[in-house]
Amino acid sequence: MKSLFNHKILIIVFGSLLFAACKKQLDIQPRQSIDFNTALTNSTGIEAAIAGIYGSLRDQTQYGRDKLALSDALSDITLATGKSGRLQPENRNTLNAHFAAWTSSYYYINQINLVLDAIPNISDATSATKDRWEGEMKFLRALLFQDLAKIYAYDTTAIIPSQYKGNVVLSLTGIKTADQAQNSRLPRASTKSVYDAIYADLNTAIAKLGNNPRNVSGGAQVYYANKAAAHALLCRAALHYGDWATVITQATNALSNASGVDASLQTAANYVAGWRSTRNPESLFEVRFAIQNENLGVNVSLQTSYTTLAALGAPTGATGGFGDLVPNNFLLSQLGITSSGYPNITRGPDVRAQLYEWGTAGRGTRFIECTKFFGKSGFPNLDNVPVLRIPELYLNRAEAYYRSGNQPLALADLNTILTKRGLASVSLSDTALLNEILRQKMLEYAFEGYRWFDLKRNGMDVNKTYIGLALIPFNDKRILPPIPRSEIDGNPNIQQNPGY
Amino acid sequence: MRWEDRRDVNAGIDYGFFNNRLSGSIDVYQRDNDANLISRPLTPSTGWTSVAQNLGSVRNKGFEFLIRGRILTGTFSWTTNFNISYNKNEITKLYDTLKSLPSDASIAIGQSLGSWFLAPYAGVNPATGRAMWYDIKGNITYNPIAADRRFSGKTLNSYFGGFTNTFAYKGFELETFFNYEYGRKVSDAQVNFLSEVGGRAFNFLTDVADRRWQKPGDITDVPRPINGNAEVRGAGNFTGTRPLLKADYIRLKQVTLSYNLASDLLRRFKVTNAKFYVQGINLWTYTDYPGYDPEFGGATTAVSTGIIPQSKNVTVGLQLNF
Numbered sequence: 001m002k003s004l005f006n007h008k009i010l011i012i013v014f015g016s017l018l019f020a021a022c023k024k025q026l027d028i029q030p031r032q033s034i035d036f037n038t039a040l041t042n043s044t045g046i047e048a049a050i051a052g053i054y055g056s057l058r059d060q061t062q063y064g065r066d067k068l069a070l071s072d073a074l075s076d077i078t079l080a081t082g083k084s085g086r087l088q089p090e091n092r093n094t095l096n097a098h099f100a101a102w103t104s105s106y107y108y109i110n111q112i113n114l115v116l117d118a119i120p121n122i123s124d125a126t127s128a129t130k131d132r133w134e135g136e137m138k139f140l141r142a143l144l145f146q147d148l149a150k151i152y153a154y155d156t157t158a159i160i161p162s163q164y165k166g167n168v169v170l171s172l173t174g175i176k177t178a179d180q181a182q183n184s185r186l187p188r189a190s191t192k193s194v195y196d197a198i199y200a201d202l203n204t205a206i207a208k209l210g211n212n213p214r215n216v217s218g219g220a221q222v223y224y225a226n227k228a229a230a231h232a233l234l235c236r237a238a239l240h241y242g243d244w245a246t247v248i249t250q251a252t253n254a255l256s257n258a259s260g261v262d263a264s265l266q267t268a269a270n271y272v273a274g275w276r277s278t279r280n281p282e283s284l285f286e287v288r289f290a291i292q293n294e295n296l297g298v299n300v301s302l303q304t305s306y307t308t309l310a311a312l313g314a315p316t317g318a319t320g321g322f323g324d325l326v327p328n329n330f331l332l333s334q335l336g337i338t339s340s341g342y343p344n345i346t347r348g349p350d351v352r353a354q355l356y357e358w359g360t361a362g363r364g365t366r367f368i369e370c371t372k373f374f375g376k377s378g379f380p381n382l383d384n385v386p387v388l389r390i391p392e393l394y395l396n397r398a399e400a401y402y403r404s405g406n407q408p409l410a411l412a413d414l415n416t417i418l419t420k421r422g423l424a425s426v427s428l429s430d431t432a433l434l435n436e437i438l439r440q441k442m443l444e445y446a447f448e449g450y451r452w453f454d455l456k457r458n459g460m461d462v463n464k465t466y467i468g469l470a471l472i473p474f475n476d477k478r479i480l481p482p483i484p485r486s487e488i489d490g491n492p493n494i495q496q497n498p499g500y
Numbered sequence: 501m502r503w504e505d506r507r508d509v510n511a512g513i514d515y516g517f518f519n520n521r522l523s524g525s526i527d528v529y530q531r532d533n534d535a536n537l538i539s540r541p542l543t544p545s546t547g548w549t550s551v552a553q554n555l556g557s558v559r560n561k562g563f564e565f566l567i568r569g570r571i572l573t574g575t576f577s578w579t580t581n582f583n584i585s586y587n588k589n590e591i592t593k594l595y596d597t598l599k600s601l602p603s604d605a606s607i608a609i610g611q612s613l614g615s616w617f618l619a620p621y622a623g624v625n626p627a628t629g630r631a632m633w634y635d636i637k638g639n640i641t642y643n644p645i646a647a648d649r650r651f652s653g654k655t656l657n658s659y660f661g662g663f664t665n666t667f668a669y670k671g672f673e674l675e676t677f678f679n680y681e682y683g684r685k686v687s688d689a690q691v692n693f694l695s696e697v698g699g700r701a702f703n704f705l706t707d708v709a710d711r712r713w714q715k716p717g718d719i720t721d722v723p724r725p726i727n728g729n730a731e732v733r734g735a736g737n738f739t740g741t742r743p744l745l746k747a748d749y750i751r752l753k754q755v756t757l758s759y760n761l762a763s764d765l766l767r768r769f770k771v772t773n774a775k776f777y778v779q780g781i782n783l784w785t786y787t788d789y790p791g792y793d794p795e796f797g798g799a800t801t802a803v804s805t806g807i808i809p810q811s812k813n814v815t816v817g818l819q820l821n822f
Contacts, residue, residue: 082727085700094730095643103544110547169545178551181542364701469732485646489602490543500645 040118043125046133049115053140054224054287055294056108061101063287063385064296067147069305069325070099071449076463077331077442083363084322087305091325093464093472096500098481099151105144106171112141114174128212135208138201139225139233143387145170145201146237149194150453152481152497156191157242158459160475165495167194187493195241202237205230206253219262222283223384228257229285232388239396240457247400251393258284258390265390268351268422275355278376280386287385289377298322301381302373306447308359310380312371315343319362320380326367327356330466331446334439342366351422352443370447386448391417395441402434414440502554505534524567531560532592540595541602555595558613562587577668584661589613589654605649614655616685619644619740621721629713629724631737642734652741658683662753671760680750681795687743688791698725699737705790747794749787755780772821781813 039045057063072078073090080091089097116137119130145168153167154160166188175181210227222229231254238246258264263284266274274281289295298304304321311317327335336348337356345368347353359369373383398413407429414437415425421444428436438458442451455462456479462472472478477499488496509530516523535554542548564585572578589612594601600608606617622632622640633644641648659682667674695708712722723737730736758777766774787794792809 080728082700085696085702085728088700088728089730089736092728092730092732094728094736095733096735097730103549106545107547107549113547171545171547175546175548178540178542178548178553181546181548181551182540184543184546186545484544486541486549486602487543487545489605490541491545494543494545 040114041122043122043129046115046118046122046125049111050133050136053108053111053115053137056104056111057140057287057387058289058294058296059104060296060300061099061104062108062147063387065300065302065305066099066101068385068447068449069302071452072447073325074098074462075451075455076466077328077446077451078325079328079367079467080325081323081363081365081367083308084299084324086300086322086324088324091467092469093462093478095478096482098478100481100484101147101151102484102487105148106169109141109144109171110175112137112144113172114176116141117174131208132212132214135205135212135230136214136225139205139209139230142198142201142205142230142237143233145194146198146233146240149191149198150240150456152483153188153191153194154480155240155242155457156195157240157457158474163475163477163480163498165497167191169494170194170197172197185491185493188495191241195237195243198237199234199246202230202234206234213260219279219281221261222263222279222286223288226257226261226285228254228261228263229388231257232284232393235393235396236388239399240453242403244400244404247396248404251397251400254284254393255390263390265394265416265420267420271351271421272354275372276374276376278378279384280389282389282391283384283386284388284390285386287387289382289384292379292382295379295382297381302383302385302447303375303381306373307369307371308363309357309369309371309374310360312374313357315358315360315366317360319360322363323359323367323369325447326359326369327446328466330463331442332356332368335443335446337368339368349422349424350443352446372447389445389448391420391444392441392450395437395444398437399434402437407433410437417444501537501552502535504536504554507532507534521570521573522567523569524565526566527564529560529562529564533558533560534593538594538601538607541604553595556591557593559590559592560587561590575669577666579666581664582661583663584659586659587656588658589656605646606651608651611651612654612656616652616654616687616741616744617649618652618744619648620650620652621740621742624713624718624720624723626713626719627716629718630731630734631723631739631742633735633740642731644735644740653685653744655684655686657681657747671762673756673758673760675754675756675758676752677754678750679753680748682748684747684794685744686747686794688745688789691745691791692738692743695722696729696737697722698727699729745789745791747787747789749785749789749794751782751786751795752780752784753782755783770822774821775819777815777817777819779813779815779817781815782810783812783814 040049060066069087070090073080073087074093078091080088082088116134119133122130148168154164167190168188169186170189170193171186175184205225206227209225209230213226214221214224216224231250235247235250235254238250261284263282266282279286295301298321305324307321308319308323309315310320335353335356336350337345337353339345342358345358355372356368356370359367375381376383394413394416398410401410401413410433411428417440418425426436438454441454459474461474465471480497482500483494483496487494510527512525512527514525534557536556536558537552538555539550540553540555541550562585566583569580571580591607591609591611591613594609606615619633622634624630625632630642632640632642633648635641635644635648661680663678665676694705696702697704697709697712708722711720713720713724729738756777756779758775761774761776763773795810
């Protein structure tokens with residue numbers, strides 16, 4: 001009888017202990033709200049957060065794939081092969097098949113904002129280090145905002161007023177808690193405020209990174225925000241903002257700083273080799289894919305999106321990727337590539353044509369494919385992604401000179417690119433000059449995601465007749481993507497882009 | 501965050517007639533769950549997408565009915581056992597004054613969890629072969645938008661249960677067990693994938709290909725083959741309710757025929773009892789479901805790609821007890 005009694009006591013004590021333990025467990029803050037708040041209190045935490053933000057650019061919706069492949073799928077230079085079906089709806093410009101960078105971009109922007117808010121309170125870092133942090137974060141924030149603005153809103157240079165619902169949401173302070181997030185109802189800002197913020201961020205980045213660059217050796221500077229890249233990004237932003245004077249000065253500044261990050265415009269003789277090396281020697285900023293962990297894999301990486309080849313020049317060898325997006329006949333003819341069918345291929349003097357070759361038949365019909373991304377970081381499907389390359393500076397500046405009435409200088413910049421690509425100098429003027437500048441940008445940056453934005457920025461129609469579809473006029477609603485429903489449903493101050 | 505609250509109201513009777521040859525039970529219940537953990541959506545431009553909070557209430561109500569009969573009790577005996585359950589799930593409260601959850605409008609007051617909230621599919625335009633949908637006013641549209649969505653069924657079943665019969669004669673025993681579910685709708689990713697007639701460079705099902713629209717005047721539910729599964733300026737062919745499939749079924753889950761060997765013979769070999777049996781599992785299913793298995797055709801996520809279908813098993817065995 002006695003032992004039974006003891007047994008009961010024990011159960012009661014044990015039970016109440018368990019209960020107390022549960023209570024305490026439940027008092028723990030939900031995980032979503034601790035990471036950044038508790039982590040950003042010392043320099044180790046800040047450095048880790050910054051590394052994470054660089055890594056976020058590898059996301060599929062960012063430079064991992066979409067900002068290059070999906071963008072070119074929407075444009076007039078590619079054909080989706082349907083080998084995996086990926087990018088096919090985007091290539092056919094199906095309604096709603098469009099960029100989906102909103103949510104991930106703002107997630108990373110908030111992380112940047114939290115880091116920026118935390119930097120002044122860090123006690124174990126020198127002011128030089130803090131300046132570098134601020135410069136790097138503001139460069140990345142400007143990059144994300146400029147990308148958002150060119151994706152989700154009309155550019156200043158080509159607006160359809162009746163369909164203009166504002167630029168993007170400009171969130172510049174960190175949101176730490178869910179309560180703050182619930183009360184945030186920011187509207188779509190004006191294009192001016194968005195670009196003012198981008199300019200301010202980049203000017204800060206230029207100043208802070210110029211004096212306190214990241215201490216890395218060789219060409220590794222291009223894997224981090226740097227002064228030359230900040231000038232180049234400001235040049236690009238100004239181009240979308242129609243601010244020709246800034247395009248010209250920033251292109252010049254970026255070019256004069258390029259040697260500091262071991263970058264230079266390649267000649268026709270070593271252009272292809274540049275694309276075969278891990279770091280493209282023309283890059284001012286690259287998103288680094290270095291370890292196998294970072295590989296987006298055989299479904300969505302850039303290599304698999306563009307080519308079926310497992311080895312260069314081996315169209316009868318093993319099949320690697322899907323080769324979902326290939327150059328259409330228009331782009332091939334512009335590159336000077338002709339073919340009477342596999343295995344025939346003839347290229348003109350344009351050295352860029354050498355980055356295109358016949359793919360395998362392992363997944364159906366063979367196509368001529370782009371090999372700009374070919375496992376250059378040591379593993380299949382693992383490639384650094386160039387975000388800012390030097391040719392853009394010449395072509396942007398050429399366009400800005402043209403727009404500001406200085407055709408001789410525009411022609412000089414254009415000819416710089418032509419001769420570096422194995423082509424003869426030209427002597428053009430007026431519309432023919434502008435068209436050649438834009439054509440060279442299309443050829444130079446095919447499969448790097450530029451074409452869609454250059455068409456949009458210039459209010460040009462998207463000619464889908466090359467792949468048997470109807471022309472998409474510039475006033476078509478599919479030029480702008482939908483903003484995610486959760487944003488529209490949850491924020492009454494935001495207007496959806498028309499047609500969604 | 502804290503635990504959810506739960507309130508149960510339950511009424512039941514057990515009954516038995518004719519000396520318990522007919523017996524069973526009836527249960528009626530209502531279960532209210534309050535302070536449910538709901539993933540509360542936040543606007544993505546804040547850098548936040550959602551936060552888990554104790555918001556909202558869900559009510560489950562229904563009944564369970566069981567009837568057992570010992571129909572024959574002589575040398576040849578037959579007992580039967582049938583049960584049916586009905587459950588209705590209903591969201592009764594959300595936070596603030598919301599009628600539905602922003603960002604996931606299928607979570608709405610008065611609706612079941614796991615509801616489908618989609619634009620209704622209107623079939624194929626007989627003249628052109630294009631897929632059509634109804635907009636919110638009931639007019640035909642090629643491009644249903646968010647406002648055209650309606651409640652179109654749910655992934656949770658309404659009725660389910662089982663039916664067991666046991667027959668015995670001398671040493672023989674035959675037991676059959678059926679189970680069934682009714683009222684569920686699922687979208688089967690694998691069926692959808694194999695129904696993309698010409699949408700991508702992949703194989704597809706013959707019966708779907710044969711049903712496709714081919715010439716003006718064809719009345720069918722399968723649109724004309726189109727590269728990319730979407731017409732220019734049209735929604736994707738699998739938009740809206742088109743992929744929804746009824747996952748109702750009656751399944752012969754188990755049949756066992758066994759024979760108990762006579763014991764006086766066994767005693768000589770020091771065996772207490774011996775049973776020889778043949779058992780079949782999943783031998784037969786009555787369903788319209790075109791996918792592999794209506795029972796697991798997408799219980800929650802409505803995706804069954806990669807799920808191995810339940811196998812048909814036949815086991816022959818001898819059970820000896822010493």
